[in-house]
Amino acid sequence: MIRNSRQRDAIRAAIANAGRPLLPQEIHKLAQQTAPKLGIATVYRNLQALQETGEINQVMIPGDSPRFELAQQPHHHHFKCTQCGEVTTLYACPGKLAELAPEGYQMHSHELTLYGYCGECADT
Amino acid sequence: MIRNSRQRDAIRAAIANAGRPLLPQEIHKLAQQTAPKLGIATVYRNLQALQETGEINQVMIPGDSPRFELAQQPHHHHFKCTQCGEVTTLYACPGKLAELAPEGYQMHSHELTLYGYCGECADT
DNA sequence: TCAATAATGATAACCCATTATCATTAAAAA
DNA sequence: TTTTTAATGATAATGGGTTATCATTATTGA
Numbered sequence: 001m002i003r004n005s006r007q008r009d010a011i012r013a014a015i016a017n018a019g020r021p022l023l024p025q026e027i028h029k030l031a032q033q034t035a036p037k038l039g040i041a042t043v044y045r046n047l048q049a050l051q052e053t054g055e056i057n058q059v060m061i062p063g064d065s066p067r068f069e070l071a072q073q074p075h076h077h078h079f080k081c082t083q084c085g086e087v088t089t090l091y092a093c094p095g096k097l098a099e100l101a102p103e104g105y106q107m108h109s110h111e112l113t114l115y116g117y118c119g120e121c122a123d124t
Numbered sequence: 125m126i127r128n129s130r131q132r133d134a135i136r137a138a139i140a141n142a143g144r145p146l147l148p149q150e151i152h153k154l155a156q157q158t159a160p161k162l163g164i165a166t167v168y169r170n171l172q173a174l175q176e177t178g179e180i181n182q183v184m185i186p187g188d189s190p191r192f193e194l195a196q197q198p199h200h201h202h203f204k205c206t207q208c209g210e211v212t213t214l215y216a217c218p219g220k221l222a223e224l225a226p227e228g229y230q231m232h233s234h235e236l237t238l239y240g241y242c243g244e245c246a247d248t
Numbered sequence: 249t250c251a252a253t254a255a256t257g258a259t260a261a262c263c264c265a266t267t268a269t270c271a272t273t274a275a276a277a278a
Numbered sequence: 279t280t281t282t283t284a285a286t287g288a289t290a291a292t293g294g295g296t297t298a299t300c301a302t303t304a305t306t307g308a
C-alpha cells in the first residue's frame with residue numbers, strides 16, 4: 001500500500017519545475033527547500049519508485065551519472081554546457097537518422113547531445 | 125625517456141585493427157592474444173599515454189564507461205546494439221545541428237548515438 | 249655486456265554513486 | 279485515538295572501474 005509523503009511530493013515538484021533533467025544531488029538540494037530534513041537515500045528510493053510508476057524517466061548524458069526528467073514529454077534532446085555543466089532540454093531533432101545505420105542494422109532509438117556554452121556562460 | 129614495449133604495441137594494434145571503439149577490458153583481451161601476460165593496469169597506463177600523445181581518443185557512449193578509438197579519423201558517430209552491446213562506428217552525420225541550440229547558446233560539438241540491433245542480433 | 253631506469257604484473261587501495269540496514273517517524277484505515 | 283506498517287534519515291556497506299604501490303623485468307644508451 002502506497003502512502004503519500006511530503007518528501008515524495010517535494011521530489012516530484014523539483015523535477016516538474018526544473019524543466020530540464022536533474023541529477024539526484026540537484027533534486028536533493030532543490031527538494032530540501034520544501035523538505036529540509038530530506039535524506040539522499042530517500043531521493044534515490046523515490047526516483048526508483050517514480051520511474052516504476054512511469055512518472056519520470058532516466059536521461060543519460062555521455063560520461064555522466066543518470067539524470068531524471070518528467071516522462072511523457074515530446075521527443076527531445078539535450079544541450080550540455082561544458083563550462084557550468086548544466087543540461088538543457090532541446091525540443092528539436094534532426095530526424096531521418098535511421099538511414100545512417102549500416103545495412104542490416106535496425107535502429108530503434110537515438111540520443112543526441114549538443115555541447116557548448118549556455119546563455120550565461122557564453123556571455124562571460 | 126620513452127621506451128618501446130611489446131605490450132604497448134599489442135594495445136595499439138588491438139585498437140587500430142578493431143575499427144570501432146573498445147572498452148579497456150576488450151583491449152585487454154584482444155592484446156593478450158599477442159602479449160599473453162598483459163595486465164589490466166598496463167592497459168590503463170598505456171591508454172592514458174596514447175591519449176597524451178594524441179594517438180587515440182576517448183569515446184563516451186551514454187551510460188557506459190569510456191571506450192577508445194584511433195584519433196585522427198574523420199568526423200563520425202556510433203551505433204550501439206542494445207542486444208549484444210557492441211559499438212560500431214558510423215561514418216555519417218545529420219549535420220546542421222548548431223541551429224538546434226537555443227538563442228544565445230553556442231554549440232561547439234555534438235554526440236550522436238544510434239541504438240538498435242546490429243547485423244547479427246537483427247537476424248535472430 | 250652492463251648499468252640505468254622505464255615499463256610491467258599482481259594486487260591492494262581508491263573513488264563515489266548507489267544500495268542496504270535498521271531504528272524512528274508518520275500516513276491512514278479502523 | 280489507536281494500530282499497522284510504509285516511509286524516512288543517518289550511515290554503513292557495496293560494486294565496479296580506475297589508480298597506486300612496489301618488486302621484478304626488459305629496453306636502450308654507453
